[in-house]
Amino acid sequence: MAIWLDQASGDFEARFAAFLTTKREVSDDVNDVVRKIIDDVRARGDAALSDYSKRFDGVDFATVPMRVSEEEIEAATAATSPELIDALNLAAERIERHHARQMPKDDIYEDALGVGLGSRWTAIDAVGLYVPGGTASYPSSVLMNALPAKVAGVPRVVMVVPAAGGAINPTVLAAAKIAGVAEIYRIGGAQAVAALAYGTETIAPVAKIVGPGNAYVAAAKRQVFGTVGIDMIAGPSEVLVIADKDNDPDWLAADLLAQAEHDPGAQSIVITDDAALGEAVMAAVERQLKSLPRTETASASWRDFGAIIKVERLEDSIPLANRIAAEHLELAVDDPEPLIVGIRNAGAIFVGRHTPEVIGDYVGGSNHVLPTARSARFSSGLSVLDYVKRTSILRLGPEQLRKLAPAAIALAKSEGLEAHARSVSIRLNLGD
Amino acid sequence: MAIWLDQASGDFEARFAAFLTTKREVSDDVNDVVRKIIDDVRARGDAALSDYSKRFDGVDFATVPMRVSEEEIEAATAATSPELIDALNLAAERIERHHARQMPKDDIYEDALGVGLGSRWTAIDAVGLYVPGGTASYPSSVLMNALPAKVAGVPRVVMVVPAAGGAINPTVLAAAKIAGVAEIYRIGGAQAVAALAYGTETIAPVAKIVGPGNAYVAAAKRQVFGTVGIDMIAGPSEVLVIADKDNDPDWLAADLLAQAEHDPGAQSIVITDDAALGEAVMAAVERQLKSLPRTETASASWRDFGAIIKVERLEDSIPLANRIAAEHLELAVDDPEPLIVGIRNAGAIFVGRHTPEVIGDYVGGSNHVLPTARSARFSSGLSVLDYVKRTSILRLGPEQLRKLAPAAIALAKSEGLEAHARSVSIRLNLGD
Structure with missing residues (x-):
């Protein structure tokens, strides 16, 4: 009650x-186990993935290929009921349309002094999407995580999903197909996160990893953070x-x-x-x-x-x-x-x-990946913004530099950074 | 060479x-020390802050107040050279003007089915700004971290800065004044981060902590992450x-x-x-x-x-x-x-x-807090977006619910989530 x-x-x-x-x-402390798995995947690559998949998922890459083939994705889609395909398509269309509105716009302008300023947005080069196995293997989460990446223009989205005995929920594969994800590997756990972050012979590394997972996956995401970006830990x-x-x-x-x-x-x-x-x-x-x-x-x-x-x-x-x-x-x-x-x-x-x-x-149409545990006080749900990054652009000519130089030099000197001051003053032929 | x-x-x-x-x-492992300091501040509040400030900064809150007074801020500003104040003001104006363009806009609309959808942005309620002591105590960083919060409309910005022997770099206080930060505490290190995250008798907790710091500060930020938001660890x-x-x-x-x-x-x-x-x-x-x-x-x-x-x-x-x-x-x-x-x-x-x-x-005018160590592959510099969060809004009437219900029910059932399916079907008087 x-x-x-x-x-x-x-x-x-x-x-x-x-x-x-x-x-x-209850957060199990799985950090030590996860650290060892990550180190092993970094050292041994595919061989380590093979060993862990045999041990944890009972799948042997000597008989079932690590990468899910196009035929397998097609077959899974064909095996999914038309009613469910329609539902996935409806969901995907609505998600895509809503998220397209979130795409940030570049802002390149010149200010009153003639200084060129800019904010330019570019998609992340490659994103890895973790999909859990078993009962938590939700096709809807595939759509929610992959479609904003597609909208953002991420050129490469890689999905990993553990496959007990080699099998993957066919609806998950059907959802991946609808979301335009074609590079899918039959791996899971901390080893899959390590493979995405550092790469192996088969899997090229990504720049960011998103998606839900168990305690091992969450710990692995925390540990590789910095080497790659991660989404929130839900x-x-x-x-x-x-x-x-x-x-x-x-x-x-x-x-x-x-x-x-x-x-x-x-x-x-x-x-x-x-x-x-x-x-x-x-x-x-x-x-x-x-x-x-x-x-x-x-x-x-x-x-x-x-x-x-x-x-x-x-x-x-x-x-x-x-x-x-x-x-x-x-x-x-x-x-x-x-x-x-x-x-x-x-x-x-x-x-x-x-x-x-x-x-x-x-x-x-809105995203179902949302901040939990009171973190809505300071964070937002998943969106297109999670798949892009902003580069600032600054452009001065000699005249603009002359106008801004005195303030920059004064501030640099007040902070005890003489080389900073020199980098400005040397361009004015003022010496330093 | x-x-x-x-x-x-x-x-x-x-x-x-x-x-x-x-x-x-070289990342020193200071996690255990930091864990103890955080636990102590949570348990003993102001008393713990007093002890640590005495020990690490040589400042006694029995003689120097923990909170920096308005008079002290005024005096520091008066003690700063007019040339430097002008430079800070020029920097602040340019930063504020550029960051104002970053403010995201709400997007509330109705789609073709009549479903109301929305993205609404609100400022974070309270943000803590860590400012290092000693030679890394940069007035420019105060402006870069505090002004985007001001532009975002954060109602409460709290600054903490360790004060060796009680003294704070006057230019830092002058910059705080220019950036509109009035709540300043003379504390630093992991204890200051703990105080911001959990609050003490004197300091109300914040929802997010930003700003640079040494290894102890960085470790403390990582440890309180989740309870509060943090910016990147640079x-x-x-x-x-x-x-x-x-x-x-x-x-x-x-x-x-x-x-x-x-x-x-x-x-x-x-x-x-x-x-x-x-x-x-x-x-x-x-x-x-x-x-x-x-x-x-x-x-x-x-x-x-x-x-x-x-x-x-x-x-x-x-x-x-x-x-x-x-x-x-x-x-x-x-x-x-x-x-x-x-x-x-x-x-x-x-x-x-x-x-x-x-x-x-x-x-x-652009922000100087930027992604380091190759993290520009997946993240962006500090901006107004770091001080706001987005709430999705969804609004259906009976007609829209009827149209979307079959797909939602099909997806819920395919995921084995019967209570999800029921939450929709019960509103259609279809039973489940």
């Missing part, structure tokens, strides 16, 4: 603060629902459980000004839990991390929501506008009773 | 590849100069030494198609080194990491520059356009013989 917090009770602030900082992840999923009294408790319960079924560490929260609704949602969750295939996961999540927070007035939810800084925020209220304006910290906002968060997971 | 690499020699590729991966930093500075034959070797030597004087791990590289120019630059560096106050630092940097690379034709510099992915790239050539177009990986490009990199350090 989830906890119940009432804003009117004297210990609310203390309990809410404790709730905010509850740890929802924690368990969360939803916060702000609800007025006019809601069907079963709709909200379904939304809470859609988060809870992801992971025992997932978190589902309702803030409401109506205690009766809160109680009805509690009851509906218990009822619906019984008929879910992933009932064990969802029960654990709801029991350990679920919460109903009762506030006096709906607007009291704003400061609480800003402190929670949820990955997903649903506004199941008649008048969402004041809430939208007031809430600054949220990965994504789903407005109104007919926008369940799940639409954003698949076909809304 | 720097190394000389000739593209025409048989072992060029091997030597260039080795050069690229040369480590320029390595030693670099410059790459692509030069044709028509250059004054002394100008280029001055530019190389302006990088080299920063740090023994700094790196200065010339690529040229003219061997005679390369040799003349080598000689000019040796000559100029003798008359620099920081000659020891600059000599070590040039000796250990400097390089002249001779190519056949100038356009051969393009692939090399893209692999080097320099923080600073100067194009000291007659016709820079083909190089600008070809070079994708660089933190900032300085175009033409009259744009020494140093102008960008101070008064160019």
Whole structure:
């Protein structure tokens, strides 16, 4: 059973603060194991990948090739139901169209002094996309991670996915094909991350690695960061629902459980000004839990991390929501506008009773890779910006240099950097 | 003496590849010490800050207040020469004007189906700015880190700066005043980072920490990452100069030494198609080194990491520059356009013989916080984007939900997420 917090009770602030900082992840310390695997892949390349894949995935590259062939991708696509292909295509189109609007524009201009200034955006040369194996192998995540790279114009996107016994979820391959990813390797774990970062005989290195993974993958991403870029390291999923009294408790319960079924560490929260609704949602969750295939996961999540927070007035939810800084925020209220304006910290906002968060997971068009664990206070969901980088451009002629030189020289000297001052003054024939 | 690499020699590729991966930093493992300091600040707050400041900075908060007073800031500004204040003001104006153009715009729209989609940008609530003490206490860095936050609309910017014996470089305080930073604490090291991340009795926590620092500060930033956001962890500075034959070797030597004087791990590289120019630059560096106050630092940097690379034709510099992915790239050539177009990986490009990199350090207008150690392959310099975050907004009515539901349900079921499917189907009265 989830906890119940009432804003009117004297210990609310203390309990809410404790709730905010509850740890929802047990982080195994796998750093030493991961360090060894990375070193081994750097030293032995493909041979190391072969050994680890045999040991961890039961796949032998002597009989199944490491690289997934074009034929295999075609066959997987053909084996996927037309209904599912249509759904993937619809999702892909919507994601691509929305992300195309995020493409930043170059800004090259001349200022009043005649100084040329510029911000130029270019795509990253090569990106690696990690796709987990097993039950967490989500075709929707392939679309969400690969399509913004395509929109950004990344020339090379490489996918790695562990294949237990050699097999890969065919829908994942179908999604890769739709997203335009053709270079796919049957490898996973820390060894796949190492191969992407440092390269092997078969795999050319990339400049950035994105995508979700288990503790080993997360640790490997942290360890190779610097050599390559990485995306955020995502924690368990969360939803916060702000609800007025006019809601069907079963709709909200379904939304809470859609988060809870992801992971025992997932978190589902309702803030409401109506205690009766809160109680009805509690009851509906218990009822619906019984008929879910992933009932064990969802029960654990709801029991350990679920919460109903009762506030006096709906607007009291704003400061609480800003402190929670949820990955997903649903506004199941008649008048969402004041809430939208007031809430600054949220990965994504789903407005109104007919926008369940799940639409954003698949076909809304916006990205489902969003900041977790309160990091929406300082970071954003995945976007085209994660696949491009900006180069500043500065251009002065002799006249502009003469105008800016005195200030530059004064600042350099005040910082004790004489060679800096000289690099300017020498061009003015002033000596130094 | 720097190394000389000739593209025409048989072992060029091997030597260039080795050069690229040369480590320029000794990273002390200070993680355990830093972990203890952070835990202590979390447990004891201000008392811990007092103890560490006494021990490391020789400043006693019983006699000198932890927070720098308004009077102290005013006095520091008054003590700064008018010439320097003018230089800071000129730099600040130019930085502010350039960064204002970077402010991302909200994009709220309705698509053909009537689905409301949006990207909304908001400023981070509170940002902490670390400023090093001692000789690395640069007023220009205060401007470069604080002004983009101001442009982004960050409501609270907090500065921390260690004060040996209680004193802070007055020009740093003057720069803070010009940048609009009024909340300044006389603390430094890992303890200052911990205080910003977790808060103490005196210091309210921030959501993101930026700014350069020593190995302890860098380790502390890595350790608090997740609780708060951090900027990049910068390595030693670099410059790459692509030069044709028509250059004054002394100008280029001055530019190389302006990088080299920063740090023994700094790196200065010339690529040229003219061997005679390369040799003349080598000689000019040796000559100029003798008359620099920081000659020891600059000599070590040039000796250990400097390089002249001779190519056949100038356009051969393009692939090399893209692999080097320099923080600073100067194009000291007659016709820079083909190089600008070809070079994708660089933190900032300085175009033409009259744009020494140093102008960008101070008064160019663009930011001087740029990606080092080849990270320009996947990341960008500091900008307004580092102080804002994006929230996605999605809004469906019953009609839009009905249209998108079948695809969402098909994808959810294919991923084995029944509660996801139910969260959509329950709103259609289809059951599940």
